[in-house]
Amino acid sequence: MDIFVQQVVSGLATGGIYASVALALVMIYQATDVVNFGQGSMAMFATYICWAMLNAGMPYWGAFVATLAIAFVGGIVVERVVIRPVENAPILSIVIVTLGLLVIFTSIAGWIWTYVQKPFPSPFPERPLKVGNIFFGAHDVGQIGVTLIVLLCIYLFFRFTPLGLAMRAAAHNPVSSRLCGIRVGWMLALGWGLASVFGAVAGMLVAPVLTLDPNMMGGVQLYAFAAATLGGFSSPGGVVLGGFIVGIVENLVGTYVSFIGTELKLTVALAMIIVVLLVKPTGLFGTTIVKRV
Amino acid sequence: MDARAQRTLAILALLAVACALPFTMSNFRLFQFTQVYVYAIAILGLNMLTGYNGQFSLGHGAFYAIGAYVSAIMMDKWNVHYGWTIPVAGVLCLVVGFLFGLPALRLEGLYLALATFSLALAVPQILKYFEHWTGGSQGLVLSKPNAPFGLPLNPDQWLYFLTLGVLIVLFWLGANLLRGRVGRAIVAIRDNHIAAEAMGINTSLYKSLVFGVSAAYTGVAGALSASVIAYVAPDSFDAFLSITLLIGSVIGGLASISGAVLGAMFIQFIPNWAQDISKAAPWAIFGVFLIVFMYVMPFGIAGAIRLLWIRTQRSRVALSPEPRETAAT
Amino acid sequence: MVLTRKLLVLLLVIGLAGVTLAPVVSAQTVVGVTATEVKIGNTNPYSGPASAYGTIGKAIGAYFKKVNDEGGINGRKINYISYDDGYAPPKTVEMVRKLVESDGVALLFQTLGTPPNSAIHKYMNQQKVPHLFVATGATKWNDAKNFPWTMGFQPNYQTEGRVYAADVLKKHPGAKVGILYQNDDYGKDYLKGFEDGLGEANKKMIVMKQSYEVTDPTIDSQIVNLKNSGATVFFNITIPKFAVQAIKKAHDIGWKPVHYLNNVSSSLATVLKPAGLEASKDLITALYMKEVTDPQWRNDKGFTDWVVFMKKYYPEGALDDQANAYGYNVAILMTTVIKQCGNDLSRENIMKQAANLKNVELPLLLPGIKVNTSPTDFAPIEQEQLARFTGEKWELYGEMFDAFRKQ
Numbered sequence A: 001m002d003i004f005v006q007q008v009v010s011g012l013a014t015g016g017i018y019a020s021v022a023l024a025l026v027m028i029y030q031a032t033d034v035v036n037f038g039q040g041s042m043a044m045f046a047t048y049i050c051w052a053m054l055n056a057g058m059p060y061w062g063a064f065v066a067t068l069a070i071a072f073v074g075g076i077v078v079e080r081v082v083i084r085p086v087e088n089a090p091i092l093s094i095v096i097v098t099l100g101l102l103v104i105f106t107s108i109a110g111w112i113w114t115y116v117q118k119p120f121p122s123p124f125p126e127r128p129l130k131v132g133n134i135f136f137g138a139h140d141v142g143q144i145g146v147t148l149i150v151l152l153c154i155y156l157f158f159r160f161t162p163l164g165l166a167m168r169a170a171a172h173n174p175v176s177s178r179l180c181g182i183r184v185g186w187m188l189a190l191g192w193g194l195a196s197v198f199g200a201v202a203g204m205l206v207a208p209v210l211t212l213d214p215n216m217m218g219g220v221q222l223y224a225f226a227a228a229t230l231g232g233f234s235s236p237g238g239v240v241l242g243g244f245i246v247g248i249v250e251n252l253v254g255t256y257v258s259f260i261g262t263e264l265k266l267t268v269a270l271a272m273i274i275v276v277l278l279v280k281p282t283g284l285f286g287t288t289i290v291k292r293v
Numbered sequence B: 001m002d003a004r005a006q007r008t009l010a011i012l013a014l015l016a017v018a019c020a021l022p023f024t025m026s027n028f029r030l031f032q033f034t035q036v037y038v039y040a041i042a043i044l045g046l047n048m049l050t051g052y053n054g055q056f057s058l059g060h061g062a063f064y065a066i067g068a069y070v071s072a073i074m075m076d077k078w079n080v081h082y083g084w085t086i087p088v089a090g091v092l093c094l095v096v097g098f099l100f101g102l103p104a105l106r107l108e109g110l111y112l113a114l115a116t117f118s119l120a121l122a123v124p125q126i127l128k129y130f131e132h133w134t135g136g137s138q139g140l141v142l143s144k145p146n147a148p149f150g151l152p153l154n155p156d157q158w159l160y161f162l163t164l165g166v167l168i169v170l171f172w173l174g175a176n177l178l179r180g181r182v183g184r185a186i187v188a189i190r191d192n193h194i195a196a197e198a199m200g201i202n203t204s205l206y207k208s209l210v211f212g213v214s215a216a217y218t219g220v221a222g223a224l225s226a227s228v229i230a231y232v233a234p235d236s237f238d239a240f241l242s243i244t245l246l247i248g249s250v251i252g253g254l255a256s257i258s259g260a261v262l263g264a265m266f267i268q269f270i271p272n273w274a275q276d277i278s279k280a281a282p283w284a285i286f287g288v289f290l291i292v293f294m295y296v297m298p299f300g301i302a303g304a305i306r307l308l309w310i311r312t313q314r315s316r317v318a319l320s321p322e323p324r325e326t327a328a329t
Numbered sequence C: 001m002v003l004t005r006k007l008l009v010l011l012l013v014i015g016l017a018g019v020t021l022a023p024v025v026s027a028q029t030v031v032g033v034t035a036t037e038v039k040i041g042n043t044n045p046y047s048g049p050a051s052a053y054g055t056i057g058k059a060i061g062a063y064f065k066k067v068n069d070e071g072g073i074n075g076r077k078i079n080y081i082s083y084d085d086g087y088a089p090p091k092t093v094e095m096v097r098k099l100v101e102s103d104g105v106a107l108l109f110q111t112l113g114t115p116p117n118s119a120i121h122k123y124m125n126q127q128k129v130p131h132l133f134v135a136t137g138a139t140k141w142n143d144a145k146n147f148p149w150t151m152g153f154q155p156n157y158q159t160e161g162r163v164y165a166a167d168v169l170k171k172h173p174g175a176k177v178g179i180l181y182q183n184d185d186y187g188k189d190y191l192k193g194f195e196d197g198l199g200e201a202n203k204k205m206i207v208m209k210q211s212y213e214v215t216d217p218t219i220d221s222q223i224v225n226l227k228n229s230g231a232t233v234f235f236n237i238t239i240p241k242f243a244v245q246a247i248k249k250a251h252d253i254g255w256k257p258v259h260y261l262n263n264v265s266s267s268l269a270t271v272l273k274p275a276g277l278e279a280s281k282d283l284i285t286a287l288y289m290k291e292v293t294d295p296q297w298r299n300d301k302g303f304t305d306w307v308v309f310m311k312k313y314y315p316e317g318a319l320d321d322q323a324n325a326y327g328y329n330v331a332i333l334m335t336t337v338i339k340q341c342g343n344d345l346s347r348e349n350i351m352k353q354a355a356n357l358k359n360v361e362l363p364l365l366l367p368g369i370k371v372n373t374s375p376t377d378f379a380p381i382e383q384e385q386l387a388r389f390t391g392e393k394w395e396l397y398g399e400m401f402d403a404f405r406k407q
Helices: A002-032 A039-055 A060-086 A091-113 A138-160 A162-172 A174-179 A184-210 A216-231 A236-256 A262-279 B003-023 B027-052 B060-078 B082-104 B109-129 B155-179 B181-191 B193-198 B203-229 B239-252 B257-277 B282-296 B300-313 C002-021 C051-069 C089-103 C114-127 C157-171 C185-205 C220-228 C240-252 C268-275 C301-313 C322-341 C347-354
Strands: A129-131 A134-136 C037-044 C077-084 C107-109 C177-182 C206-212 C233-237 C258-261 C284-287 C383-389 C394-396
Touching (some): A002 A039, A002 A134, A002 A162, A002 A184, A002 A236, A039 A216, A060 A184, A060 B282, A091 B239, A091 C051, A134 A138, A138 A162, A138 A236, A162 A174, A216 A236, A216 B109, A236 A262, A236 C220, A262 B109, A262 C206, B003 B027, B003 B155, B027 B155, B027 B257, B060 B082, B060 B239, B082 B109, B155 B203, B155 B257, B181 B193, B181 B203, B193 B203, B203 C089, B239 B257, B239 B282, B257 C077, C037 C051, C037 C089, C051 C077, C051 C322, C114 C185, C157 C185, C157 C233, C157 C258, C157 C383, C177 C185, C177 C220, C185 C233, C233 C240, C240 C258, C284 C394, C322 C347
Parallel strands (some): C037 C077, C177 C206, C177 C233, C233 C258
Antiparallel strands (some): A129 A134, C284 C383
C-alpha cells in the first residue's frame, strides 16, 4: 500500500511539472488559437536569464520578478516580430514558424551558456516532509501549489477582467471583436506575453528538479502536450488535471504492469490517453465546438 | 502549345535531367539526391493526408520506421531480395495506416496531432523492446544492393535509378488519384466534411483509406531508405523525423504534388547549408530559414510558384483557383 | 505527342551514353595528405537533442589549432573538417561520405555515438579509410579481424559494468541488487557487462531492473520502486541529468544502498554538487580520467596545462565540462599517431601506427593508465580504477583493473 501511495505522490509531483508547462501552451492556444511548439524552449531561455541574474548576485525573488517582466516583454516582442507577419498564413505555416522558434532558442541558449547542465536553486526548503511512511518533496508540494495559483489567476483573468474577456473574444472571433473596438492585434500580443510569463514560472519551477540545460524542456513539453490534449485544450482546469493524470498513470503503469516493465511505459501511457480521446474526442473537459455548414 | 503539353514537356525535361545526373555527379552527390527522392515519396504520402485531406499528422516518421524495419528484417533475417521487401513494406503500412485511421476518424486537429505524435514516440520504444527481431538499439546493418542484370552501374547509381523509378511510378499514381474523382472527394472532405457527406461521399471510408495510402507511401520511402542508408536503428526514427517530414510538406507546399519534391530538397539541403554558415549554432540558422520561408511563402514554395505563374499568365489564362487555406485545425 | 517521343529517345541516348562513360574508380592509398597538410574528418552532434556532446568536436578543433599554431606535425598542418550529424545515423552516413568522397580526408577521427558509428562501420572498412578512436563505449570497435580499419578509444561500458560486478561479489556477496538504466545501447551495454560479471550463478542477486527513456522528465517513480524492492546495492546507469535526480531522490526518501554510479556521471561540478555533497558521500565509480572538477588535481600539471589551453584556444568552452578534457586527451593521442607515422601518411601506415601505440601517457588520464594497442588489440584504454567519493573528492582504492591482462 505504501508503494502505491508513494507512487501516486511522486506522480503528482511529476504531473505538476507537466501541468505548469501545459498551462502556458493553453494560454497561447486560448488567446491565439495556435499551439506554440517553441513554448518550452522560450521558458528554458527565460530560466537561463534568471540563472544569469542569480549568478550575478541578485536575490532569488528579485531575479524571479525581473525574469517574469523580461519574459512578458519578450513574449510580446516575439509575437510582434515573428508571428504577426505570418498571422494570415495557414495554421500549419504558423506551426512551422513556432518550430523555428524552438530550434532558435535552444541553439542560442547552447551557444551562450554551453550545454553543461547547471544547478538551479529552489525557493522551497530542502528537507522532504514525511507523513507516515510517505515522503513529500518540499519543492514538489510548492510547485503544485504555484501551479494551482497560476491556474486560479488564469481562471479569474479570463472570467472576470475586461481585458481577459476581450482577449477571448479576439481569439474566437477577430472580425466581430474589431467591430466592438477591441484592438485584436494587441490582444494577441498580450496573450503571447502572458503565456511567456507562465512558461517562465514553469521553467524556474522545474529547473531545480531537472537541472538547467538547453534541452531541459524537450521531454517535458511532449508530456505537457499530452496532458493538455487529455484535459481538453480549451479548459485550463482540465489541463492541470490532465497533467496530474498523466503523471500518476505513467508511474502506476511502470510499477504494476510488470509484464511490460518500465521499457514500454511511455507507450502504454500514450495508448491509454488515445483510448480516452476516442471516448471523449475533445479531451476530458474540452468543449465540443458546434460548426455550421 | 496548350498548358497541358507545356507541363508534359516540363516534366519530361526534368526527367531527362534527373536521368543524366548519375553520370555527371559524384557518388556522394548522387546519394544526396537519392535521399531527396526518398523524402519526396514520404512527403507526398504525408501531403495526401495533411494537405489534401486536412488530417493533421505528426507521426509519419512511425510509418517510415515501420517500412524501413520491415524491409531490413526481411533482408537480414530471411534473406529476402530487397526488391520484394519494398512492396511488402508498402502493403503492410497500408494496413497499419488504415487500421490506425479508423479510430483516428473520431479525432480532429490537435487531438489527432497528439494521437499521431504518440505513434511516432511509441514506435522507437517498441523497436527497442523486440530486440530479437530488430537488433534493439544497436540496429541492423545491411548491405547495399548491386545493380541487377549485369547493368554497368555502381550501387549508388543503381539505387538512384531504383528510387527515381519508384518515385515516378508513385507520383504518377498519386497524381491520377488526386486529380480524379477520388481526389475531388478527398479535398471536399477537407474543405467541408459535412457538405461532402451530404453529397454522398462516404467520408469515413475515404478518410481511413487516405490514411492507409498515405502510410503506404511513407512506408515505401522507409523501405527504400533502409537500402540507401544500409542501416536501421531506433535513433534514425525519433520524433524529430516526423517533424522534419511535416516541415518538408509545409515548406514545399501543402496540397501540391511538386511541393513534395521541393520540400524534400529543403529538408535535405538547408540543414547542410545552415551548418556551413555557422558551426556554433547551426540550428539557429535553420530556424531562421524556417521563419523566413514561411514569411515569404506562406503557402510553401509550390504555392509561391503557382501564384507567380498565375500572375504572369493572367492575360492569357482565365483565373485559376487561388490556393486555398488548408483547413488543418 | 511527337515531341514527347523525341524527348524520350533523347533521354534514352543520354542515359546510354552515361552508362558507357561511367568512370572507373581507382584505389589510392595516400589521400588527403600533401607536403603541408593532412586532412582529418569528424562528425559530431552540434544540433539536436544530443548537442551537449558537440563540445568534444569543438575542443578537438581547438587543440588542432594549437598544434597548427606551433608549427604543425612534421611540417604539416592539420586541416580538421567537422560536420554536424545531429546524432542521426542517416545524416552521419551522408556527412561521412562527404568527408571521404568529396573532401578526401586521410582518416576519420572521433565520430561520436554508437548508432552513428554503427551506420558507417561497414562503409569505412569497405573504403579502407582509417576510422580512429570513435567516441563510444560499445564493445564492437575492438574487432581487428573483421573490421581492421575501425578502432575504439575509451574503456567500453561492458568492461566497466564487469568492474562493478566484481566489486559487488567481493564485498557484498549475496546482496540484493537494484539497477536503473537508460533504455538504449549505452544503458544496455552496462547492464550486460554487469550481469555477465555476476555470472549465471549470481544473476538472481538482481532483484529489480528499472529503465527510463532519455526523453523522460523525471525518474522519481523508478527510484521509489527500487527502494521498495529491498535492494541494498544500487547500480545507477544514468547520464548526468538523471544521476542528479537519482542521488537526490534516493537521499530524500531515505534509501541508503551501496551506490555504484557509472563513470559517465562522475563529474563533481555537474552531478555530485547539484545532487548535494552529503547525499553523494560514499558513491562508488570507476575512473580512467582525472575528473577536472575534483580538487585533488588542482595543482596537477596535466590539469593546469589543460586550463591554459582552454583559456587560450577554447575560451567559450566550459571548464567544468569533462567532455572538453576528453576531447583534449583524444586529440593529443591523434597527434601522437600522426607524429609516429613520420612521412608515410598512407592510410595503411596510419592504421599500422594506430595499432602500434606502446605505453602512451595522456595528460588527463589517471596516473598509471597508459594507452596500448597492437595489431590484435584495438582497444586503446583498458584500465580503470574504482573510487569512492569522500564528500569532497574521489578517493581511488583497490588495484587497477586491466581488461586486457584479464583476457
